[in-house]
Amino acid sequence: MLKALIRDKAGLFGLIIVLAFLIWSLIQGILEILSVNLRKPYLGYLLLPHNPFKYDLSLAFHPPSQQFLLGTNAEGEDILSRILYALPRDAFVALIVVFSAIIIGGILGILSGYLGGIVDEVIMRITDAFLSLPALILVIAITVPLKATFFATILGLAVVWWPTYARFYRAQTLRIKNMDYISAAKLSEVSKLQLFYRYIFLNSIDPILAYVALDFGNVILTYSTLAFLGIGITPPIPELGEMAANGLSGLPQYWWWAVFPGLTILIIVIGFVLVGDRLQDIIAGRITY
Amino acid sequence: MSINIIFFIIRRIINAFVTLLLLIIIVFIMIHVIAPNPLALARLYTGPHATYSELEQVAKEYGLDKPLYVQIVNYIINVLHGNFGIDPVYKVPVIDLIGKYLPRTLELVIPATILSVIIGLVTGAIAASNRNNPIDYLVRGVYLVTWASPPFFVATILQLVIAYYLRLLPPTGTVNPTLSPPKSITPFPLVNAMITGNWPYFFSLLHHMVLPTVAIALVTFGIITRIARASMLDYMESDFARLSFMKGLSRRRVVYGVVLRNASIPLVTLIALLFGYSVAGAVVIEDVFQYHGMGYFITQAIEGLDYTSILGTTLIVGISIIIANLIADILYGILDPRVRIIE
Numbered sequence: 001m002l003k004a005l006i007r008d009k010a011g012l013f014g015l016i017i018v019l020a021f022l023i024w025s026l027i028q029g030i031l032e033i034l035s036v037n038l039r040k041p042y043l044g045y046l047l048l049p050h051n052p053f054k055y056d057l058s059l060a061f062h063p064p065s066q067q068f069l070l071g072t073n074a075e076g077e078d079i080l081s082r083i084l085y086a087l088p089r090d091a092f093v094a095l096i097v098v099f100s101a102i103i104i105g106g107i108l109g110i111l112s113g114y115l116g117g118i119v120d121e122v123i124m125r126i127t128d129a130f131l132s133l134p135a136l137i138l139v140i141a142i143t144v145p146l147k148a149t150f151f152a153t154i155l156g157l158a159v160v161w162w163p164t165y166a167r168f169y170r171a172q173t174l175r176i177k178n179m180d181y182i183s184a185a186k187l188s189e190v191s192k193l194q195l196f197y198r199y200i201f202l203n204s205i206d207p208i209l210a211y212v213a214l215d216f217g218n219v220i221l222t223y224s225t226l227a228f229l230g231i232g233i234t235p236p237i238p239e240l241g242e243m244a245a246n247g248l249s250g251l252p253q254y255w256w257w258a259v260f261p262g263l264t265i266l267i268i269v270i271g272f273v274l275v276g277d278r279l280q281d282i283i284a285g286r287i288t289y
Numbered sequence: 290m291s292i293n294i295i296f297f298i299i300r301r302i303i304n305a306f307v308t309l310l311l312l313i314i315i316v317f318i319m320i321h322v323i324a325p326n327p328l329a330l331a332r333l334y335t336g337p338h339a340t341y342s343e344l345e346q347v348a349k350e351y352g353l354d355k356p357l358y359v360q361i362v363n364y365i366i367n368v369l370h371g372n373f374g375i376d377p378v379y380k381v382p383v384i385d386l387i388g389k390y391l392p393r394t395l396e397l398v399i400p401a402t403i404l405s406v407i408i409g410l411v412t413g414a415i416a417a418s419n420r421n422n423p424i425d426y427l428v429r430g431v432y433l434v435t436w437a438s439p440p441f442f443v444a445t446i447l448q449l450v451i452a453y454y455l456r457l458l459p460p461t462g463t464v465n466p467t468l469s470p471p472k473s474i475t476p477f478p479l480v481n482a483m484i485t486g487n488w489p490y491f492f493s494l495l496h497h498m499v500l501p502t503v504a505i506a507l508v509t510f511g512i513i514t515r516i517a518r519a520s521m522l523d524y525m526e527s528d529f530a531r532l533s534f535m536k537g538l539s540r541r542r543v544v545y546g547v548v549l550r551n552a553s554i555p556l557v558t559l560i561a562l563l564f565g566y567s568v569a570g571a572v573v574i575e576d577v578f579q580y581h582g583m584g585y586f587i588t589q590a591i592e593g594l595d596y597t598s599i600l601g602t603t604l605i606v607g608i609s610i611i612i613a614n615l616i617a618d619i620l621y622g623i624l625d626p627r628v629r630i631i632e
Contacts, residue, residue: 262442
């Protein structure tokens, strides 16, 4: 599968973006956690070109140059460093939200498809009710009473993100529940839990992979949009959406302040979309591997 | 109208109503998980600075100390009557504020949805009829980029290029503030200005609406392009398309006349989805253009952690999307008789 992905130009391009984003997030994320726990702030910006929190008004609104590749903001902080500092949180949110959605959606979808009848009807109606609203609006409704903190945002996203997966797993369960290998498993008295997990859940991972890649991008988009609206921010920690929102006050003279954080999100999401699209083609058999 | 279609419509309406009730119950449960006791509940209605006696009074007034099943029934009745509570900042019913801001957003979202469908269909048709050649790749590249950008980024770029650099349109605002507004006959400012013949105001409104509308359409059209392209490619292989070719119709007639018309029927159900995306996009895009609609209202509510308004907004947006879905479903059933039988 990986081979087919690399052989395609768009797929390779997407894969490079995604890997660069994930690897950077892992390294920088560990450094950020260490810097807080060991009380050594310099660890947090060991790999960054500048200290992202260095307040220096004499450097304010420095246009992109060799010293500051993406310019500086109103506080004289380096925008590139702030973007790089913000990335691990996006990766963290995307991972947690997508995985919790797979687990919640998987459990509900498999139960719904396997048991059928009234359970199916109730779960699917609830799923429809969640799907009837844009995720963004629902997450706002959940996070605001929880004081719009970072963890409230993750919780809100996790609460609204599962319905697509529930539908997927339900369809998948309906498709395979009468197959021979499931009957064989039932005859050999495999426990229900085993049946659900090993025989149905794990067997549905492959077709869902392409959607998961796309969905990482969706979570990052929604999360940055929430940050733009002022949700899930822990000052002074920079956030891509929040930087773009603040940057609006610098338009049009100091355009780099608002444009580069948005552009970063765009590039990352394109990476995930390209990988997801390619995986979809590969899984559907349109490209052989 | 056949009896078949009437049954179909009735079933759809019941379905929509059940979804609506569930949505209200989900919101209700969410509130009760967040605020487990009557005083905490009351605080959600009053805002964070209420005194103890104020809280008790609100708890009594809203029946927050009653058993859960009484509360849930009361809550559903209240919501269906449009009673979402009092906004703690403005001290007026939330429904009045939504009634003021929502029409302005609809004035953006409805034209944006139409524009988005047009752009989506045209680009989808162009891509499908030039399958796998540079034009196809260009269209797919463009929708990939717009689809993957955060709505605020598209809005910022439009504002920067068209308003600030080219100076074609105003960068921010809803209307020229020096003009006197027309009498409000309907909730829609644009309609009011038209009825009263206040043309300077009308054109100023239009002038400020263009950029946000285009921004919303740009963020959302990708999904239509994608699906129109796929569905047209399917139809190009179909017997009736082949027959049209054999009859000697030009390629252009077949693609834009026969195939596009048939391929756009399934897209009707997408329009409701698109409407939902557009509303969500509008919230953010309005913020960039400082357009005073629901986006402005929601941002204010987020800043003040004003839960009553957020909840009211969620329910109203939910209701309008459920209605949009219902209309799309019924239209689809009327346009494509097969749907009624499969159900």
